[in-house]
Amino acid sequence: MLEDLKERVSRLNPDLDQYPPGTVTSGNISGRDPETNLVVITPSGLPHDQLTADNMVVVSLDGDVVEGGLKPSVDTATHLHVYRERSDLHGVVHTHSAHATAFAASGLSIPIILTAMADHFGGPIMVAPYAAVGGADIGRQIVEHLGDSSAILLKHHGLFTVGDSPEAAFKRAVIVEHMAKTCFLALQLGECEEIPDQEAARAHRRYQEQYGQRT
Amino acid sequence: MLEDLKERVSRLNPDLDQYPPGTVTSGNISGRDPETNLVVITPSGLPHDQLTADNMVVVSLDGDVVEGGLKPSVDTATHLHVYRERSDLHGVVHTHSAHATAFAASGLSIPIILTAMADHFGGPIMVAPYAAVGGADIGRQIVEHLGDSSAILLKHHGLFTVGDSPEAAFKRAVIVEHMAKTCFLALQLGECEEIPDQEAARAHRRYQEQYGQRT
Amino acid sequence: MLEDLKERVSRLNPDLDQYPPGTVTSGNISGRDPETNLVVITPSGLPHDQLTADNMVVVSLDGDVVEGGLKPSVDTATHLHVYRERSDLHGVVHTHSAHATAFAASGLSIPIILTAMADHFGGPIMVAPYAAVGGADIGRQIVEHLGDSSAILLKHHGLFTVGDSPEAAFKRAVIVEHMAKTCFLALQLGECEEIPDQEAARAHRRYQEQYGQRT
Amino acid sequence: MLEDLKERVSRLNPDLDQYPPGTVTSGNISGRDPETNLVVITPSGLPHDQLTADNMVVVSLDGDVVEGGLKPSVDTATHLHVYRERSDLHGVVHTHSAHATAFAASGLSIPIILTAMADHFGGPIMVAPYAAVGGADIGRQIVEHLGDSSAILLKHHGLFTVGDSPEAAFKRAVIVEHMAKTCFLALQLGECEEIPDQEAARAHRRYQEQYGQRT
Numbered sequence: 001m002l003e004d005l006k007e008r009v010s011r012l013n014p015d016l017d018q019y020p021p022g023t024v025t026s027g028n029i030s031g032r033d034p035e036t037n038l039v040v041i042t043p044s045g046l047p048h049d050q051l052t053a054d055n056m057v058v059v060s061l062d063g064d065v066v067e068g069g070l071k072p073s074v075d076t077a078t079h080l081h082v083y084r085e086r087s088d089l090h091g092v093v094h095t096h097s098a099h100a101t102a103f104a105a106s107g108l109s110i111p112i113i114l115t116a117m118a119d120h121f122g123g124p125i126m127v128a129p130y131a132a133v134g135g136a137d138i139g140r141q142i143v144e145h146l147g148d149s150s151a152i153l154l155k156h157h158g159l160f161t162v163g164d165s166p167e168a169a170f171k172r173a174v175i176v177e178h179m180a181k182t183c184f185l186a187l188q189l190g191e192c193e194e195i196p197d198q199e200a201a202r203a204h205r206r207y208q209e210q211y212g213q214r215t
Numbered sequence: 216m217l218e219d220l221k222e223r224v225s226r227l228n229p230d231l232d233q234y235p236p237g238t239v240t241s242g243n244i245s246g247r248d249p250e251t252n253l254v255v256i257t258p259s260g261l262p263h264d265q266l267t268a269d270n271m272v273v274v275s276l277d278g279d280v281v282e283g284g285l286k287p288s289v290d291t292a293t294h295l296h297v298y299r300e301r302s303d304l305h306g307v308v309h310t311h312s313a314h315a316t317a318f319a320a321s322g323l324s325i326p327i328i329l330t331a332m333a334d335h336f337g338g339p340i341m342v343a344p345y346a347a348v349g350g351a352d353i354g355r356q357i358v359e360h361l362g363d364s365s366a367i368l369l370k371h372h373g374l375f376t377v378g379d380s381p382e383a384a385f386k387r388a389v390i391v392e393h394m395a396k397t398c399f400l401a402l403q404l405g406e407c408e409e410i411p412d413q414e415a416a417r418a419h420r421r422y423q424e425q426y427g428q429r430t
Numbered sequence: 431m432l433e434d435l436k437e438r439v440s441r442l443n444p445d446l447d448q449y450p451p452g453t454v455t456s457g458n459i460s461g462r463d464p465e466t467n468l469v470v471i472t473p474s475g476l477p478h479d480q481l482t483a484d485n486m487v488v489v490s491l492d493g494d495v496v497e498g499g500l501k502p503s504v505d506t507a508t509h510l511h512v513y514r515e516r517s518d519l520h521g522v523v524h525t526h527s528a529h530a531t532a533f534a535a536s537g538l539s540i541p542i543i544l545t546a547m548a549d550h551f552g553g554p555i556m557v558a559p560y561a562a563v564g565g566a567d568i569g570r571q572i573v574e575h576l577g578d579s580s581a582i583l584l585k586h587h588g589l590f591t592v593g594d595s596p597e598a599a600f601k602r603a604v605i606v607e608h609m610a611k612t613c614f615l616a617l618q619l620g621e622c623e624e625i626p627d628q629e630a631a632r633a634h635r636r637y638q639e640q641y642g643q644r645t
Numbered sequence: 646m647l648e649d650l651k652e653r654v655s656r657l658n659p660d661l662d663q664y665p666p667g668t669v670t671s672g673n674i675s676g677r678d679p680e681t682n683l684v685v686i687t688p689s690g691l692p693h694d695q696l697t698a699d700n701m702v703v704v705s706l707d708g709d710v711v712e713g714g715l716k717p718s719v720d721t722a723t724h725l726h727v728y729r730e731r732s733d734l735h736g737v738v739h740t741h742s743a744h745a746t747a748f749a750a751s752g753l754s755i756p757i758i759l760t761a762m763a764d765h766f767g768g769p770i771m772v773a774p775y776a777a778v779g780g781a782d783i784g785r786q787i788v789e790h791l792g793d794s795s796a797i798l799l800k801h802h803g804l805f806t807v808g809d810s811p812e813a814a815f816k817r818a819v820i821v822e823h824m825a826k827t828c829f830l831a832l833q834l835g836e837c838e839e840i841p842d843q844e845a846a847r848a849h850r851r852y853q854e855q856y857g858q859r860t
Contacts, residue, residue, distance in 0.1 A: 001282050002248055005255045006268040006382075009246045012308070012385045013263045023389045025427075026331060031654045033647055038649045045427025045741060048658045054672075067646050072768025075425055091656070098393065102400030105328045113750045115778060116741055132414070133330060134421060148302050155299055156410055157330045163686045170657045172856040174668045178743065184400055185829055186749030192751050195801055200776070206779060211719055212670075216497050217463055220470045220596075221483040227523070227600045228478045238604045240642075241546060260642025289641055303614045311546055313608065317615030320543045321622050347629070348545060349636060371625055372545045399615055431712050432678055435685045435811075436698040439676045440657050442738070442815045443693045453819045455857075471798060475857025480755060504856055526761055528823065532830030535758045562844070563760060586840055587760045614830055 024048060027095040028073035028160075031166035032083050034090060037061055041079060043070035074134060080163065081139025089162045091169035093104055096158040099180035100173075103127065104153040110176070110183050112200050113192045117179050122204030123197070127153040150156050173210070217372035228398060236402065242310040242373075243288035246381035247298050249305060252276055256294060258285035289348060296354025297377065304377045306384035310372040315388075319368040325391070325397050327400050328407040330392050334426070337419030338412070340391060342368040366391050440562075452554070454478060457525040457588075458503035461596035462513050464520060465493055471509060473500035484633070504563060510593065511569025519592045521599035526588040530611035533557065534583040540613050540631050543622040547609050549641070552634030555606060557583040581606050646702035653667060669693060672740040672803075673718035676811035677728050679735060682706055688715035709804070726784025727807065734807045736814035741803040745818075748772065749798040755821070755828050757845050758837040762824050764856070767849030770821060773799040774837060796821050 023031075030041035040056050057068035057105045059076060059086055073079070079092045095101075103110050103125075110125040112118060117124070131137035131154065142160050146152050151172050159176055163169035176195040186192050193204075240263065245256035255271050265391050272283035274291060276299055288294070294307045310316075318325050325340040327333060332340075343360035346369065347351035357375050361367050363378075366376045374391055378384035401407050410418075447495070455478065460471035470486050487498035489506060491514055509522045525531075533540050533555070540555040542548060547555075558575040561567035561584065572590050576582050581591045581602050589606055605610035616622050625633075670693070675686035685701050695756075702713035706729055718724070724737045740746075745797060748755050748770075755770040757763060762770075773790035776782035776799065787805050791797050796806045796817050804821055808814035831837050 002251075002253060002255055002273060005246050005248055005269040006273075009244050009255045009257065010266045010268045010271050010382050012244050012381060013266070023386050024393075029657050031650050031652050033650055036647070037648060040647055042654065043428065044425075051655045051658070053648060053655045056646060056651040056655050058651075070428055096329075096393075097235035097398070098751070099400060100340060101397045102404060103330065105397060106404040108404055113801060114741075114746065119778075130410075133334075133418065134425070146858045149754070156328060156408075166654050168656060171668050178669075178741075181744045182746045182750060184404065185744060186750035188833060189747060189751040189753055189829065191803075195775075196701065202358045208423060210689075213688065214717055217466075217468060217470055217488060218483060220461050221486040221488075224459050224470045224596050225481045225483045225486050227459050227596060228481070239600050239608075258643065259640075285643055310611070311544075311608075312610045314615060316544065316612045317619060320616035321614060321619040324621055327490055348549075348633065349640070371543060371623075399619065404636075407500065425548060432683060432703060433698060435676050435678055436701040436703075439674050439685045439687065439811050440698045440701050441835045442674050442811060443696070443732070453816050473858065474767075474855075485669055500858055526759075526823075527828045529830060531827045532834060535827060535831035536834040538834055560840075563764075563848065565853070586758060586838075614834065618833060620710065638797075 005141065006024070027076050027093075028079075028092050029170065030073075030076075030079045030091070030164055032090045037083075038066060039079065039083060041072050041076055043068070046070070046075050077134065077136050078138040078142070078160075081136045082142055083159075085139075085143045086162070089164065091163045091166035093161045093166070093169040093173045094158060095173050095177070097173070097177040097180075099184050100125075100153060100159040100177050101157070102184065103180055104155055104157055106161065107155050108172075109153070110180055111187075111192065112195050113183060114179055114188060115195070115203060116175070117183075118195055118200040118203035120175050120179075120204075120205035121149055121151060123149065123200055125149070125151050125153060125180075127155055130155040130157070133157075221337075242308075242312075243290050243294070244308050244381055244385065245288075245291075245294045245306070245416070247305045253281060253299075254295065254298060256287045256291055259285070259288050261285070266356075290353070292349065292351050293354040293357070296351045297357055297375075300354075300358045301377070304379065306378045306381035307371060308376045308381065308384040308388045310388050310392070312392040312395075314399050315340075315368060315374040315392050316372070317399065318395055319370055319372055319374065322370050324368070325395055326402075326407065327410050328398060328401060329394055329408070330418060331390070332398075333410055333415035333418035333421035335387065335390050335394075335419075336364055336366060337416055338364065339409075340364070340366050340368060342370055345370040348372075372401070437452050442588055453587075454529070457523075458505050458509070459523050459596055459600065460503075460509045460521070466571070467513075468496060469509065469513060471502045471506055471523045473498070474503050475593060476500070488604060492580050502539070505568070507564065507566050508568040508572070508590075511566045512572055512590075513641070515569075515573045515594070519594065521593045521596035523591045523596065523599040523603045524588060525603050527607040527610075529614050530555075530583060530589040530607050531587070532614065534585055534587055534589065537585050539583070540610055541622065543613060544609055545633060547613075548607070548625055548630035548633035549637035550602065550609075550634075551579055551581060552631055555578065555579070555581050555610075557585055560585040563587075583606075647749040649746070653790055653844070657698050671725070672738075673702075673720050673725045674738050674811055674815065675721075675736070677735045681762070682728075683711060684724060684728060686717050686721055688713070689718050712724075720783070722779065722781050723783040723787070723805075726781045727787055727805075730784075730788045731807070734809065736808045736811035738806045738818045738821070739803060740818050741814075742818070742822040742825075745770075745798060745804040745822050746802070747829065748780070748825055749802055749804065750799055752800050755825055756837065757840050758828060758831060759824055760848060761820070762828075763845035763848035764852035765817065765820050765824075767797060768794065768796055768847055770794070770796050770798060770825075771837075773798055775800040775802070778802075
């Protein structure tokens, strides 16, 4: 009796600490191929654990779907605007991760109070004004406010990170979320002194020159 | 010597960050079959990892157990009231997820400060007055205060979400908890501007029309 | 060259979000056998993932080790005092779970602002005064302040829960931690009204009579 | 078409609650061999899940790489300074764990309000002044401010713990993070009384003498 509905109800777990990853669909990721300028982007509204190479969508810089049976992300126009304006970038990541998005919701930048943030970003993570999803408005805000940085909050909305590959942009999104969490906690504990601009810039240079195995 | 008790004590892990999922039983989930109007609901007090299609309970809209060896959820009267009053709904989910329930405990609605919330709900998540568990009082509060929304907090208690399937209601519960967490963090950071009603409504319409692969 | 030290250093992960469970040893659990009055308790200082039936320690109510090659928990005197004074109890759990222990550190009781807390405990989770670990002082504070409840905070220290089995006490520890988290969040959001005593008592009775599959 | 880029984009999951462990590289761990005085340290910038015995770097106390194909941690000079000044230490761990680092970012010590902290550390976890990464400045701050303790925060930066083995230092880093979390929560709830110095010292002695299976 009603075997299918029973199976479906029993599979959902009301203990949300352990919710099935298949439920969440927010955020999107793209990479631009340096040779063809074509962009590979995640499809709209697919649960993250269903993303495979086969359901990625390939679009041109003008937004034409070149390959893929699914509709691309609703934020595709945003990614494409960034790629058109910034030929140095080959990866864009957008997330609603909780701590970064909390700063965005408050309209606050993430202050430069951590050496790790100086190392990775050289300064605060700025928040750009609100823009409606869908058209090129968000892309314009990103390009206008990003400057030399590689991460920007969008008011009421979430986080965008960029890089010379999708992996580089993704790593920055992970780091910004961890930093947003640490800064949130620090700001709750009391006033926090900022790291002086010059010292942050110095740490950023040193990090780029000396950290990791790239030399 | 006392082998059974030793085995039982050794199996419990006092590091609660890693508590066994079998401990938690709160929350409940149901789905209404569109053809028969029968409701499949989770049984009362069973650890979530023991829920299977076989121990789901089938009840009529009047509350008669039609099939199932276990007692249905103590919130069954609530689910049934919602289904009787709202023929458009085929899924109800109730959780005590920490962040959503914190707003409920404070008697506060979750303000509309995130685009994702505008997208999914078109406005704030309202909190309905306290009602005692067990009878139809909670169901009445839900129906009265839900309006066009698909999620409602109940003061001192927790979250109810609804949808045209149990999966749709469940996905909303997951999203509300993530939003409640983000809004909690944002409100700790300082005053948050709300997204204007009209803009929230526009985003909600656009989301329903354009997001995902449904077209 | 130094293969053993290399292996050991490489096994430790500085990303503490993913620390190996073998690191944590705090907290302890015991059960009293109803027939012999002997108590099975976890050994002192063993990582939780190394606990097995074989390394549990069996002690008499007077504290003599009856079986087991390891030293029992440093809190053994506390557990035994509780069992001697309360013949109705057959399980004691002690944890330092973060949210419950935060209330203990602040010297604050967890207020009765959630229906789930009324259901499970019928009132607030009280905090008993500080007592030094090791002797029977903590046991005396527990017995004196526990009253009809089954969970008590100890100032500066952590949480003790009791029950008619180790599993019942353990389930309560999990529930208290989840409630402490929810109440913490609610108290940060603003003033919270308490559920009136009479209503909390009514909910507690109903829960004991109607919840779950025990009838 | 663009199979490699599709594969790479699809592998990144914008739901950061479930980010791949391979993304995070911060923190470092070392151990000194008691016989040769050589130090085994983690390489610079490698994702934690790629650390193996084979890619550990062996350095002399003067900083010469004795074995290993990779560049050692950028904090190597710090670890070596500590080992040179403190012949009793054979393990150093550095992390950016969120709660400990939040106290560091605020320039605040972690107050002694928990018995577990008295047990493990005998007093507060102090914060040393800011020093730039790279040279011996951080090492000097650690040695100067560590005193009898085995954990120290560095302003704007993070946590350093020490011990007579890498495992002992690592366990302390895990415990400091858990305590920093609990203390953070407690301080949000209200004013917290500190445990008196004498009582903290007594608990610390008792813990060293009686806890665990070492006797």
